[in-house]
Amino acid sequence: MTRLFITFEGIEGCGKTTQARRLAKHLKRYGISVVFTVEPGGTRIGKGIRRILLNSRNKDLAPLAELMMYVADRAQHVEEVIKPALDEGKWVICDRFSDSTVVYQGWARGQDMWLVKTLNKRSAQGIEPDLTFVLDCPVEVGLGRALKRDVESTIKGQSRFENEKIAFHRQVRKGYLKLARENPGRFIVINASGGRDSIQHEILEHVIRVSKLGIPG
Numbered sequence: 001m002t003r004l005f006i007t008f009e010g011i012e013g014c015g016k017t018t019q020a021r022r023l024a025k026h027l028k029r030y031g032i033s034v035v036f037t038v039e040p041g042g043t044r045i046g047k048g049i050r051r052i053l054l055n056s057r058n059k060d061l062a063p064l065a066e067l068m069m070y071v072a073d074r075a076q077h078v079e080e081v082i083k084p085a086l087d088e089g090k091w092v093i094c095d096r097f098s099d100s101t102v103v104y105q106g107w108a109r110g111q112d113m114w115l116v117k118t119l120n121k122r123s124a125q126g127i128e129p130d131l132t133f134v135l136d137c138p139v140e141v142g143l144g145r146a147l148k149r150d151v152e153s154t155i156k157g158q159s160r161f162e163n164e165k166i167a168f169h170r171q172v173r174k175g176y177l178k179l180a181r182e183n184p185g186r187f188i189v190i191n192a193s194g195g196r197d198s199i200q201h202e203i204l205e206h207v208i209r210v211s212k213l214g215i216p217g
């Protein structure tokens with residue numbers, strides 16, 4: 001059995017958080033030591049950074065400052081949570097990681113890709129996911145779900161990213177699909193328009209195959 005560092009990626013409202021949590025819960029049930037974590041905001045310091053990044057009042061946040069804040073969040077997260085867990089032989093399941101920065105700040109915001117990749121590598125201490133699931137669905141479906149979630153929860157209004165124009169989210173979606181095409185060994189694109197249970201099952205089957213885990217799917 002191989003210990004894995006698994007990341008979940010996708011546009012707003014694609015359902016990745018639900019699926020990442022479900023996978024972690026399932027693996028724990030079989031006695032696997034799993035750390036479930038998120039970006040941005042996987043540490044105490046990161047939670048403060050997340051509040052600034054997602055606050056819809058911060059419309060004037062400069063793109064370079066935004067990039068630096070995501071990378072700062074990651075540097076803290078890798079140092080404090082991800083690296084220690086992997087060093088201890090634990091599995092790590094992370095809701096978003098470096099690929100989000102490539103797609104959102106690099107492709108969608110147009111920040112210099114060399115800079116994005118250099119900062120990513122440094123902040124992640126060279127750590128790369130073993131497996132990355134991209135939950136893919138049309139932008140209209142994802143944003144519809146994200147909006148519904150905000151209305152139903154206590155979150156007032158939309159986050160800074162949900163307020164972006166639909167073209168921005170289309171760029172993000174395209175960016176993920178391009179990354180996945182270019183790295184077929186690490187990425188698995190999942191059709192996220194279907195039911196939660198069947199998506200969960202599909203994800204688990206891939207995890208079992210890649211890790212050679214001997215547990216039921």
Ligand code: TMP
Binds near residue numbers: 096098
């Ligand atoms: P979440 O909605 O998955 O919690 O992610 C928060 C937002 O942060 C989401 O709109 C994507 C964005 N994001 C980036 O733009 N760059 C990054 O590097 C990360 C991790 C997230």
